Amino acid sequence: MRNLIDITDLSVEEIDQLIATAEDIIANPAKYSRVCAGKQLATLFFEPSTRTRLSFESAMLSLGGSVLGFSEAGSSSTSKGETVGDTVHTVSCYADIIAMRHPKEGAPYAAAQVAEVPIINAGDGGHNHPTQTLTDLLTIHREKGRLDNFTVGFCGDLKFGRTVHSLVNALSRYENINFVFISPLELKLPRYVKEEALKKKGIPYAQTTDLESVIPQLDILYMTRV
Amino acid sequence: MNIDSIQNGVVLDHIQAGKSMDIYRYLHLDKLDCSVAIIKNARSAHLERKDIIKIDSPLELDLDVLGYIDPNITVNIIRDGKLVEKKHLELPKRLTNVIHCKNPRCITVSEPQLDAIFLLSDRENRRYRCAYCETEFHK
Numbered sequence: 001m002r003n004l005i006d007i008t009d010l011s012v013e014e015i016d017q018l019i020a021t022a023e024d025i026i027a028n029p030a031k032y033s034r035v036c037a038g039k040q041l042a043t044l045f046f047e048p049s050t051r052t053r054l055s056f057e058s059a060m061l062s063l064g065g066s067v068l069g070f071s072e073a074g075s076s077s078t079s080k081g082e083t084v085g086d087t088v089h090t091v092s093c094y095a096d097i098i099a100m101r102h103p104k105e106g107a108p109y110a111a112a113q114v115a116e117v118p119i120i121n122a123g124d125g126g127h128n129h130p131t132q133t134l135t136d137l138l139t140i141h142r143e144k145g146r147l148d149n150f151t152v153g154f155c156g157d158l159k160f161g162r163t164v165h166s167l168v169n170a171l172s173r174y175e176n177i178n179f180v181f182i183s184p185l186e187l188k189l190p191r192y193v194k195e196e197a198l199k200k201k202g203i204p205y206a207q208t209t210d211l212e213s214v215i216p217q218l219d220i221l222y223m224t225r226v
Numbered sequence: 227m228n229i230d231s232i233q234n235g236v237v238l239d240h241i242q243a244g245k246s247m248d249i250y251r252y253l254h255l256d257k258l259d260c261s262v263a264i265i266k267n268a269r270s271a272h273l274e275r276k277d278i279i280k281i282d283s284p285l286e287l288d289l290d291v292l293g294y295i296d297p298n299i300t301v302n303i304i305r306d307g308k309l310v311e312k313k314h315l316e317l318p319k320r321l322t323n324v325i326h327c328k329n330p331r332c333i334t335v336s337e338p339q340l341d342a343i344f345l346l347s348d349r350e351n352r353r354y355r356c357a358y359c360e361t362e363f364h365k
């Protein structure tokens with residue numbers, strides 16, 4: 001059984017295939033309107049995120065499936081002493097697949113250890129958000145028609161920005177990508193991301209605090225909130 | 227116990243000098259009823275000084291824990307007074323319930339009944355990351 005906890009759970013070939021499918025869905029939505037008929041998606045939102053939850057539910061409904069789930073403002077199940085594993089185990093009986101969002105980092109990994117159905121991580125605290133990364137990749141692909149051979153700038157909070165780390169990891173697997181990281185010194189990309197995602201694979205990157213000076217060399221600029 | 231002649235047991239040799247008490251603690255040797263000898267600062271051919279632990283019981287040790295603490299330790303298995311096996315260790319790829327995540331936002335901190343799982347992320351620099359939140363472990 002497969003889970004989507006981290007973007008690197010998908011191979012480059014699988015990502016390419018997903019992007020091709022997404023482009024085809026956009027072009028021919030009717031063709032896909034029944035492909036998930038009879039299937040149920042559970043959206044377990046241990047912290048609220050209306051936009052993310054509605055995206056998942058709308059996607060499932062557009063594919064002909066149905067949805068169930070909850071969204072809670074507090075940590076009511078936790079205060080009842082119920083663990084993530086307990087909840088997910090119960091929901092496994094009703095749903096065919098689970099999309100979960102949780103304020104604690106690593107909660108989807110914990111869920112995947114006990115779930116009997118696949119888990120999609122819809123955001124776990126400041127850690128991962130792989131479906132956001134897929135959306136970012138799709139956006140790049142729709143604009144540029146490819147995911148390789150360009151110089152991409154990341155600007156803003158590169159220290160805590162989880163979407164940045166995931167997208168760097170995802171893009172680092174494509175051919176001939178140059179990275180330029182633009183941030184104030186105190187919000188620089190963490191050492192481990194540079195070492196494990198870039199240096200080890202010999203991928204070129206540069207760091208600067210000055211956006212204007214690097215803009216001419218960029219094909220893509222990814223901005224995050226500071 | 228005559229520490230030179232264990233009949234059935236385990237001798238942990240080439241422990242980095244001063245680390246024997248860490249190993250004693252990590253392997254929960256205090257829970258054992260049998261004799262345990264800790265020899266500190268023994269002379270060694272390879273190392274200037276080394277520690278040795280002799281355990282007078284044929285127990286199964288958690289080699290992953292030992293490999294994590296110091297992959298240079300050798301594990302000698304003694305049966306009927308003879309050395310029957312010499313095990314060399316390596317840095318384990320995965321550690322379960324040996325070290326614990328210190329990231330306060332990690333699910334294993336709010337749900338401590340979860341197994342604490344760490345994965346080797348960088349063999350050269352001996353770095354481990356929490357399998358849940360990916361935070362690097364620092365002692």
Ligand SMILES: [Zn+2]
Nearest residue numbers: 327332356359
């Ligand atoms: Zn952790």
